[in-house]
Amino acid sequence: MPTSRRTLAVAAVAALLLPLSACGSGDGGDGSTDASGKVEGDITFQTWNLRANFKDYFEGLIAEFEKKYPGTDVKWVDQPGEGYADKISADAAGGTLPDVVNVSPDLVAPLAEAGLALDLDKAAGQYAKEYLDGAWASHRIPGTEGTYAFPWYLNTGPLFYNKTLFEKAGLDPEQPPKTYDDLFDSALTIAEKTDGEVATLANVPTIEDFGRYGVPLMNEEGTAFTFDDAKGVELLTRYKELYDAGALDTQALTATPESSGKKFLTGAVAMNPGSALDLANFKKQAPSLYENIGITDQITSTGHVNMYVMGLMVNSQSDRKPAAVAFAHFVTDAAHQMSFAKQVAIFPSTAGSLDDPYFTEEDGTDETRVRVAAAKSLKTAVNYTPVLFSEQMKTELRNEVAKALQGKQSPKEALDNAVKSCDRLLKQQG
Amino acid sequence: MASTAVSSGARRIRRQLPTSPWLFAAPGLLIAGAFILYPFVSTLVNAFTDRRTLVPGEFVGLANFRELLHDDMFWIGLRNSSLYVLGVVPALVLLPLLLALLVHKSIPGITFFRSAFYTPVVASIVVVGLIWVWMLDERGLVNSLLETVGVGRIGFLSDQWLILLSAMAVTVWKGLGYYMIIYLAALANVPRELHEAAAVDGAGPVRRFLSVTVPAVRSTMVLVAALASVAAFKVFSEVYLMAGPSGGPAGEDTTLVMLVQRTGTGLTGRVGYASAISVVVFAVTLVLMLLVLRADRKEES
Numbered sequence: 001m002p003t004s005r006r007t008l009a010v011a012a013v014a015a016l017l018l019p020l021s022a023c024g025s026g027d028g029g030d031g032s033t034d035a036s037g038k039v040e041g042d043i044t045f046q047t048w049n050l051r052a053n054f055k056d057y058f059e060g061l062i063a064e065f066e067k068k069y070p071g072t073d074v075k076w077v078d079q080p081g082e083g084y085a086d087k088i089s090a091d092a093a094g095g096t097l098p099d100v101v102n103v104s105p106d107l108v109a110p111l112a113e114a115g116l117a118l119d120l121d122k123a124a125g126q127y128a129k130e131y132l133d134g135a136w137a138s139h140r141i142p143g144t145e146g147t148y149a150f151p152w153y154l155n156t157g158p159l160f161y162n163k164t165l166f167e168k169a170g171l172d173p174e175q176p177p178k179t180y181d182d183l184f185d186s187a188l189t190i191a192e193k194t195d196g197e198v199a200t201l202a203n204v205p206t207i208e209d210f211g212r213y214g215v216p217l218m219n220e221e222g223t224a225f226t227f228d229d230a231k232g233v234e235l236l237t238r239y240k241e242l243y244d245a246g247a248l249d250t251q252a253l254t255a256t257p258e259s260s261g262k263k264f265l266t267g268a269v270a271m272n273p274g275s276a277l278d279l280a281n282f283k284k285q286a287p288s289l290y291e292n293i294g295i296t297d298q299i300t301s302t303g304h305v306n307m308y309v310m311g312l313m314v315n316s317q318s319d320r321k322p323a324a325v326a327f328a329h330f331v332t333d334a335a336h337q338m339s340f341a342k343q344v345a346i347f348p349s350t351a352g353s354l355d356d357p358y359f360t361e362e363d364g365t366d367e368t369r370v371r372v373a374a375a376k377s378l379k380t381a382v383n384y385t386p387v388l389f390s391e392q393m394k395t396e397l398r399n400e401v402a403k404a405l406q407g408k409q410s411p412k413e414a415l416d417n418a419v420k421s422c423d424r425l426l427k428q429q430g
Numbered sequence: 431m432a433s434t435a436v437s438s439g440a441r442r443i444r445r446q447l448p449t450s451p452w453l454f455a456a457p458g459l460l461i462a463g464a465f466i467l468y469p470f471v472s473t474l475v476n477a478f479t480d481r482r483t484l485v486p487g488e489f490v491g492l493a494n495f496r497e498l499l500h501d502d503m504f505w506i507g508l509r510n511s512s513l514y515v516l517g518v519v520p521a522l523v524l525l526p527l528l529l530a531l532l533v534h535k536s537i538p539g540i541t542f543f544r545s546a547f548y549t550p551v552v553a554s555i556v557v558v559g560l561i562w563v564w565m566l567d568e569r570g571l572v573n574s575l576l577e578t579v580g581v582g583r584i585g586f587l588s589d590q591w592l593i594l595l596s597a598m599a600v601t602v603w604k605g606l607g608y609y610m611i612i613y614l615a616a617l618a619n620v621p622r623e624l625h626e627a628a629a630v631d632g633a634g635p636v637r638r639f640l641s642v643t644v645p646a647v648r649s650t651m652v653l654v655a656a657l658a659s660v661a662a663f664k665v666f667s668e669v670y671l672m673a674g675p676s677g678g679p680a681g682e683d684t685t686l687v688m689l690v691q692r693t694g695t696g697l698t699g700r701v702g703y704a705s706a707i708s709v710v711v712f713a714v715t716l717v718l719m720l721l722v723l724r725a726d727r728k729e730e731s
Contacts, residue, residue, distance in 0.1 A: 089483045089697045110697040114484035251568055251588045253679035268569060390698035395676055402680035428480075429698055 034321070035123040040071035041320040043327060044098035048310070051078035057343050065330050072323050085391065092116055095317070099324040100331075103149055103313045105387045109141050110429070111313065112148040118314040119146035124325050130334065135349035138309045138383050142222020149311030150332040151349035153340060156298060156305050156374050156381055157275050160282075163292040165270040169193040176271075176296040180213050183271075183299045184238050187247035190270055196246030202260030202269040204252050204401050205239055207394070211384030212300040218386045225386075225422045228415035236404055236411035243405045253402045265289060273298065275345075295370055297377055307381035309349070345371060347378050354379060388426060396421040476705035483699040494706035504707065507686040510594060510669070511711075514685065515662045515718065517598045518605075522658040523651055525602065526609035531643070533610070534617045544614075548607035555604065559671030562600050563587065566672075587672060590682040597668040597683075604668075605661075609654050616650035617643070652726040659718050664711065666691065686711050 050058065062074045077098065079087050085107060091097045092111060103111070111117045120139075121128070127150070128136050135151035163173035169190040177183040187200035207227070211217055215232040218225050242248040249255065249269055264272035265286045282290045298305040312328040314321065330336065337348035338356065347354065354360075359375035362368050397418045404414035447453070477494060481487030498504045533544045550558060565571045566586035573583045586592050620643060628638045644651075666687040669677070677684030677692070684692070686707060694704025 085696045089695070089699065092484055092697070107697060110484055116484070250585060254587060254593070254674040254676070256674055259674075266569070391696045392693065392698060392700075395681070395692060398676050399681040406679060408680070425698075428700065429482075 035325040037322040039069045039323045039326045041323050042073045043320050043323050044075045045100045046098040047078045048084050048102040049081035065327055097315045099315050099318040099320055100328045101313045103311050105138050105309055106385055108139050108148045108313050109387045112141055116316055117148040118316040121147045127329050131349050132351050139311050141387055149313040150328045152310040152312050152332045153346040154349050154378055155308045155346050156378055157273055158295045159298050160274050161271045161294040163294045165198050176294055179301045180299055187242055188245055191245045191247035198270055199249035200247050200270045202249045202252055202263050203255050207389055208306045208384045214302045225419045228419040232415050233411045240405050304380050304382045305377045306384045309383050347375055393422040393425050473705045473708050476702050477709045479702040481702040483697055487702055494703050507684050507689040511663050511686045514665050515659050518601050518662040519655055519659045521602045522605050522609055523655050526606050527613050529606055529610045530613035530617055534614050547610055550604045551607040555667045566596055590678050593673045593678050593683050597672045600668045616647040620646040656719050656722040660715050663715050
């Protein structure tokens, strides 16, 4: 027994503490913002889940860059979609962040605060006018100066719906809901007509839903959240009504994007947000659904859909800043964004690109119809996700919303609590 | 001549290198130091700082622990992890013993059953977890069976308590084979004469189990209880898979280790606070183990 006791103790200590051992220290260095100089040397370029589908495009792009700037060598690494933030944080903490990194605004905020992202207003301000104003500003952080990433591609993400289920409930499958009020009416009708068998939504409202409903999310200074106002309470109250009627799936409180996607595939849920890549998936996994799939814009009551912005950040600790800035600009310039847009349903963030006939002229196919509609809605789209809204805050909001849906607290109490927790987390971050 | 040279050479090595045992142990010690001792100490230190993923942080004394006392999620985590120990440990001490009794006799073909019971242990917890998630889904296998027999659907994956119970079931099911192997080894050491003597004295199977088998494998039961309770208190994967990353409806199924993961990872992770939770988890597991081992000593004396 003594041996096993000792072994146990060691094993317990080991297993207990290993998970945290990956967190190293961030030095928060003070790399200069000077990116002038000769474009040369080896740089590393990290993308977010793009190798599987666009290997040829990126290899061509890199070859073109290396040809234009002899003496440069770009090493391309790609990270899977899952756990991307964890990968970046491990690299950032360990000092192994690549020179050019694919980020989204909420990922860049903590990196910029830690001094790891190059301020492009200072280092590459001359390029700012090449991009849409809103896109260039999307990588700014409220309360601080500077812009911390080149805007790259934009997307709105279509909303898919199951026409068969709409028809069954006596709704016009060609007239999908547009605003939240339409959506709630349709959802309640579908639930009523199917005795609660078919839910319309599979997810609890996220911060983007609050934004699209017209709820002010944050004050202008970026110092406090405001989504607990009357409008926010109204949205959550409607969701509670849906949940009680079975119009919001019973497993919504524990849903993940994967699980709700599966529910849509099996016809248990009538609507699901997605991306252009999903269409191919439907075709393969659920052919009968594919034939009856409807594609529409995101639900919004403000007239503005949500826009997802991707960016390319330059590592402020990089030894090859001139090459890194040149490459990030090269990838995101109008010509290369346009050629990327022709590969897949994404939209360029460069000024004027969306006026290209490719995005304005329909040729009668579903594909171009969706593309033209999305490009049009993108012109007025808003990136609702507050840059400072962290993973931990998402969890707080989600949990409080869940308590309200279960009836454990009123929608007002839930949102007040969520705002309080998020404000506290915000203070700790700042 | 040659042999004296060799033996004196051997003596010389012994005389000159009194540290040689340490040299042999060095690779292991280095690995243990780098991957166990260093993270342990650094977690202890971090627990008293407000360090975040990208910000080194400062010493804040007991602030993290004071915050824990007022953090509802911490108490939910502590409750769930403790419930897990209470729910899982008795089952994992008893069921594998019964299973071991079932398969320890040498009957033709018994190896098949032994391997079959052991298979879940070898399978990846993620794969196993996903299979169970599919089976327990609202429209999964289990619910359609329940519907056919007229019971109706049960929300295994939407009710906070049922999620926790389902996760416990997976833990027990997956652990059965592992602890069965430990019991099989112990059962092999139970003298057959004792069973024979008891049988001659007229003891039935139940009586023989209680008076012969159980005392003989009692110390193994303590070992299993200790192993199982430490593992149960630190449960992560099963609950994470069944309840989702947010820890079930409103996070009510969060366990302490899930809370550590959620708080301490990502770009905005609060490493200091997560370390403080880890220290609590460590302290509780230590106490749990001491309790189990102490119960063992008491019974011995």
